[in-house]
Amino acid sequence: MKADQREVGVRGPVAARGGTSQSARPRRVLDALDRAIVNRLQDGIAVEARPFATCAAELGIDEASLVRRIEGLLADGVLTRFGPMYDAERLGGAFSLCAMAVPAERFDDVAEVVNGFPEVAHNYERAHRLNMWFVVGAGSRADVDRVVAAIAAETGIEVVDLPKIEEFFVGLRLEV
Amino acid sequence: MSDVSARQRACAPTDPEWLEGAVVLATQAGLPLVSRPFEAVAERIGATPEAVEACMRSMLERGAIRRIAAVPNHYAIGYAANGMSVWDVDDALTAECGRAVGALDFVSHCYQRPRRPPVWPYNLFAMVHGRDRQEVEGKVATIARMLGDRVRGFEVLYSTRILKKTGLRLRRGDADATQPTRAR
Structure with missing residues (x-):
């Protein structure tokens, strides 16, 4: 240091x-x-x-x-939080990272549809052909599947569903 | 928290499931910053300090709590850039690669996820943090060198806009929020 x-x-x-x-x-x-x-x-x-x-x-x-x-x-905002870092999945929920390739002219409308689902926790625009990345969290895998299917149906865009298979590390551990 | 008191009325405070739910709700925004924080949690939910401590130790042991720790605002400590690096590595080597990448101090999340050919060939995800994009690129190059010929291909996806950011729901039916109450 x-x-x-x-x-x-x-x-x-x-x-x-x-x-x-x-x-x-x-x-x-x-x-x-x-x-x-x-x-x-x-x-x-x-x-x-x-x-x-x-x-x-x-x-x-x-x-x-x-x-x-x-x-x-x-x-002062140097720390965002101090306390237990929970693994929501092990507490009994199911989650998936999902991605969609959204045409530029429909991007804001599709974002509105996706964000309208309370099960969508985060949604990011990323510089890639798959340009919309969001996390779906629900009580069970079946509930996640239902939300993913509903988003695909409402937007008419394929949802690439990428649930975690294994976690190797989670945590910010940045030296200052 | 009203949910906690509702639960308190519905179940006995000695019920382990009740206790766990009450502890999660009482601490998901953070641990009380007092000399005896677990005692403060116990007082808030109407359990004994010993029961709260045992409950949290048990959650730590089985990984439901990863750590009881500080989460820095990475922008505030100078790490303004982050990229989602995605890697195509042989499935048989994913675990060893994932452990090695996850152990790097600039990687905050490292997961194995399924490929979805033909649209998505990558099975290893690592979120890389740096002071700027150039530093992120340098760190991604470090990962690429470390993984060597185990890598068949990789990309880095930078976020260009946050479209939504609310807390993950920790438990069905409970109040939302892994979001900090103190963050500005």
Whole structure:
């Protein structure tokens, strides 16, 4: 970890438009302790009575300071979340990543149809022949199949259904 | 949360299924930032701290909870670019390739998915993060070198627009939201 301070920009989801040209709006300068905390907390805490006390001791600070820092990192948008990362599938749902090749002139209308399904959680435009990518989540695989079939029927466009076969890793674990 | 109190009325707080549902609902937006967070969760749902801790350990053991951890806003920490890299590797080698790619620190998600020939020949997905698109390209090249001749073809798909982003529903009939309440 470098000792210098680095300006960070915090922006909303529109930043996902990609490319390198957007200018970041700096809201918080991460100091060395912030970076140590962000790096350490990405690895996870244990289930114990006072997990922050354990982490704080590792970082050489006291528990209350660590908790305040985490609050600040959340408030400034450096962290989006702190808590259990649930695998929704293992909690009893079914999900699939789906893709469609949507003609440019119909793109917005089709997006409206797809987004209108409450089972569609995320939907992204991507630069590819298959230009619309979305996640369908429902209570069971049969429910997912029904939603996929309904989207294909309502749009008249083939839905390429790509359910997860195996998960090798999930988690953001980016060194700062 | 009203759903939790409804459940509390319907089931006994000692029922493991009730407890798990209540813990998920009480923590899916985040863990309370207090000295004794699991005790705070227990208090909120009307269970004992020991029961909540045992429940969360059990979910960790079977992978229903991946980690209890911080999720950085990757834009905020300087990782503005991300690309969905997709790879066509021999089915018999997918697991070893997936484990190797998933272990790279710039890969946030790595999955095996089915091919759909002729429209979709790729069976390994890896989301790659970098400070800009050029860095993402460099990291994708690292994966390509690492996988060597096990790769028959690959592409990187960049997102150009978010069309919808709501939380995944964690449990049928329950309130939505893996979405953070604190994110701006």
